[in-house]
Amino acid sequence: MNYVALDVDAMNDDCGAADDFSPSAAQNQAPAKAHVPQDVQDAIRTLLRWAGENPAREGLIDTPARVGRAWREYCAGYAEDPAIHLRRTFSEVAGYDEVVLLRGIPFQSHCEHHLAPITGTASIAYLPRNRVVGISKLARVLQGFARRLQIQERLTSEVAQCIWDHLQPQGVAVVIEAQHGCMTGRGVMTPGVTMVTSRMLGCFLDDPGSRKEVLALMGLG
Ligand SMILES: [Zn+2]
DSSP, X not given: OOOOXXXXXXXXXXXXXXXXXXXXXXXXXXXXXXXXXXXXXXHHHHHHHHTTOOTTSGGGTTHXXXXXXXXXXXXXXXXXXXXXXXXXEEOOOTTOOSXXXXXXXXXXXXXXXXOOEEEEEEXXXXXXXXXXXXXXXHHHHHHXXXXXXXXXXXXXXXXXXXXXXHHOOSEEEEEEEEEEHHHHSSTTOOTTOOEEEEEEEEHHHHOHHHHHHHHHHTTOO
């Protein structure tokens, strides 16, 4: 698989009328915005027209390019191998052999069925086998998989499997709780409803006591 570097510029690409009138843009200090190919912009114009809009009106003139750049950011995970964050491990753990848990990591992803946002939090735990990883790396693994088109079930298992394969711990537990834009903003219209998925591997799968302990640490016991 090839991993390509993305030229994503979010700095001056937010919503808001002042977008192109920020001081840095006026002084030409902002980095060049990533090029969005014409066919991509045409596709977004087609979608705007189909949704009932007039893509030629003033407020929508730059929208196709903005949407194109935004989607490169939403899907930046395709350009990285999340396992890379688990390469550097530490074996000096002073005999620590208990659960390591990162709780309530916020993330955003997009569902592959509607391209709608999935917004939620993840708790990621592992029981080390002689070596640990920098704690922020667990969040980076999550973001690497979240910044792709997903379903929540696959996101949960990909994060767990990546840690299992590359850290080779005694156990991995991943619990994700998220709201799905395709359910809260359309369809059955149920704002506030969250979906919970979990993936347990190793001791957390095999040993009910360990599973109970890790779920309690996650605040789910
Ligand atoms: Zn969906």
